[in-house]
Amino acid sequence: TRSTRPQRMLKAVQKNATKGNPESVISAIDYFCKHSEWAMNVGDEKGSILDSVVTEVNPSTVLELGTYCGYSTVRIARLLSPGTKFITLEFNPANVTVARQIIAHAGLQDKVTVVEGSSGDLIPQMKERFGITTFDFIFLDHWKDRYLPDIKLFEECGLLRKGSVLLADNVICPGAPEYLEYVRNSPRYESRYYPAHLEYTTLEDGMEKSVFLG
Numbered sequence: 001t002r003s004t005r006p007q008r009m010l011k012a013v014q015k016n017a018t019k020g021n022p023e024s025v026i027s028a029i030d031y032f033c034k035h036s037e038w039a040m041n042v043g044d045e046k047g048s049i050l051d052s053v054v055t056e057v058n059p060s061t062v063l064e065l066g067t068y069c070g071y072s073t074v075r076i077a078r079l080l081s082p083g084t085k086f087i088t089l090e091f092n093p094a095n096v097t098v099a100r101q102i103i104a105h106a107g108l109q110d111k112v113t114v115v116e117g118s119s120g121d122l123i124p125q126m127k128e129r130f131g132i133t134t135f136d137f138i139f140l141d142h143w144k145d146r147y148l149p150d151i152k153l154f155e156e157c158g159l160l161r162k163g164s165v166l167l168a169d170n171v172i173c174p175g176a177p178e179y180l181e182y183v184r185n186s187p188r189y190e191s192r193y194y195p196a197h198l199e200y201t202t203l204e205d206g207m208e209k210s211v212f213l214g
């Protein structure tokens with residue numbers, strides 16, 4: 001049967017990227033998406049914004065919602081200090097399988113735990129199952145209509161502390177209007193918009209960085 005796009009992306013990484021070299025994995029995926037097939041990785045332009053925020057926060061605990069093929073997982077994991085706890089959640093088991101192989105090709109498998117499941121089910125389990133107190137950095141890149149319910153879930157579960165940083169992809173395209181309205185109007189967050197473009201296109205998109213004020 002015909003392969004899937006994530007499987008073809010994995011093949012491109014295994015063929016073109018050097019094992020143990022995260023930069024070459026990132027470049028191989030970006031090349032594949034620019035010259036072969038578009039895919040919904042955060043991409044190089046928004047990826048640079050992600051890099052700068054992760055570097056600035058220098059987190060001890062990280063959560064990513066929406067692993068997909070592991071592109072942003074590799075971008076984040078390559079920047080983390082040793083001993084950082086990094087968890088990434090993926091609902092689609094086929095994506096989990098591909099992501100684990102791409103992360104392993106980058107040599108970053110010991111830096112991150114890929115968990116199969118949905119945010120709504122797993123966020124309430126973070127403390128008991130993964131020994132998390134609070135998250136220093138959260139990257140939201142899963143179903144866009146889950147951004148708002150999930151940020152409320154983080155609050156309810158006591159997973160945010162004064163200074164926790166949330167970075168949300170795609171707040172323009174496909175868009176997360178209710179989430180934007182919430183973080184921009186809530187007195188409990190300080191929000192800032194980073195304009196960019198939809199990965200590998202000239203369409204407008206951007207990321208929203210929100211700091212929890214406690």
Ligand SMILES: O=C(NCc1cccc(CNc2ccc3[nH]ncc3c2)c1)c1cc(-c2ccc(F)cc2)cc(O)c1O
Nearest residue numbers: 040065066089090091092117118119141142143170173174
């Ligand atoms: O929709 C998007 N991404 C989310 C997504 C989408 C599908 C499947 C999953 C399955 N993974 C999943 C689900 C639920 C989950 N709960 N907890 C974890 C978890 C994990 C996730 C997206 C779309 C576009 C886009 C497409 C087309 C277009 F024209 C313009 C733009 C661009 C992006 O950068 C995007 O990020």
Ligand SMILES: [Mg+2]
Nearest residue numbers: 042141169170
């Ligand atoms: Mg995205």
